Amino acid sequence: MGKSDKKRILLKIGSNVLTKETNHISKGKIEDIANQISVLQDQYEFVIVSSGAIAAAKQFVNLDGKEVTVKQALAAIGQPRLMRIYQDIFKDAGLFTSQCLLSYSDFEKEQSKENIVNTINVLVENNYIPIINENDTVATDEIKFGDNDKLGALTAALLNVDLFLIATNTNGIYTKESMAENEVSTIKSTSDISALKNEIEVSISTHGTGGMTTKIQAAEIAQNTNIETWIVNGLNDNFIIDAIKNKIDFTKITTK
């Protein structure tokens, strides 16, 4: 089978977006993503890195304790539930889904890397959208640090995608001045990762999360393999299409 001439997008969707900042998975958000993929599918093919396993479990089960093993158990309970929600909603939009569970260490072994690429290529060629999450039973990196950004970047680099799109809950990366003044202003385009890191240092304490730091590290991994990263507000409907059409503010981290 020949390689398609479609542009390949690695779409990373964080728990904040998937839950629309509530305590349950938003079917409306998954519908929004499915509808956009269906509109774009003639020109773009998608590989998804999706968080949300723990959130999907928490909405119906309560396990005692806050330690990592409890989170791992919650992820094991929630992952099939999350996948069923994806499968049902994507099917209604005429799309097929598949699940791949990966961990960082898989990206350190040549054989595993080759196997990942081959499997994902067959899935995509046959129109089964791969939905990737960390294999939380065997690896705890992402649930310890609370983000799938690095997993998204490693996958984007391994697959040599055309675009790495991180869907989060802000209109991209804001300048530290604008955050301090409470009138946020998006950094629209830059290739200067170290300058971006400086913007964030102060902003983290303002907002009290390290969320953007891991996104910038992820963008750096992508940039090192010549891939552009877009950080887009996934809470808004139609965010992928609107970003492609340049109708919304978001941050582009361009290649050097």
Ligand SMILES: Nc1ncnc2c1ncn2[C@@H]1O[C@H](COP(=O)(O)OP(=O)(O)O)[C@@H](O)[C@H]1O
């Ligand atoms: N300069 C900045 N611009 C935008 N958001 C920032 C900045 N610095 C820190 N943040 C924080 O990063 C958060 C996004 O990261 P995170 O909470 O990990 O989301 P996700 O679940 O999408 O991975 C924002 O909601 C914001 O609180």
Ligand SMILES: N[C@@H](CCC(=O)OP(=O)(O)O)C(=O)O
């Ligand atoms: N892999 C886990 C946790 C990953 C996580 O929380 O990441 P993110 O929402 O991207 O910051 C899950 O699916 O719940």
